[in-house]
Amino acid sequence: MLKYIKGRHLFEIARKCLINMLKILIIEDEPLLAEMYRDKFIKSGFEVFSSFSAEEGFEIIKKEKPNLVLLDILLPIENGITFLDWVKKDSEVSSIPMLAFSNYDDEEIKRRAFKLGVKDYLIKTNYTPQEIIEKIKNICEIK
DSSP states (O other), X not given: OHHHHHHHHHHHHXXXXXXXXXXXXXXXXXXXXXXXXXXHHHHTTOEEEEXXXXXXXXXXHHHHOOSEEEEOXXXXXXXXXXXXXXXXTOTTTTTSOEEEEESOOOHHHHHHHHHTTOSEEEEGGGOOHHHHHHHHHXXXXXX
């Protein structure tokens, strides 16, 4: 009986952890960066989805409904600003927090990104992966 209770208790803890696992979508067109952040986020307990384009990212956000999107601004074909516009116009996903993450440091682009709802606009070279993880946890109110 004690073994069953311990097993059931561990199962319950594991189930709660999975329910509380944050789902993060990374939209980044540089494979090495995307893979590095994916690995760091997984090690921090996040469930991670990756996309190399705005178009694919929009399909994933609609299907998976992540808790947060880490969005590069400079992407092939359609850029991150276009992606933000698509999200803002779609009531199914418009409340999902967005974190812009780019080396493109342009005031007009930043202004447009904030107007379209990003929680923050981070310059990639200014943040370590651990600092990005802390930002994500703060935005998603995880301690």
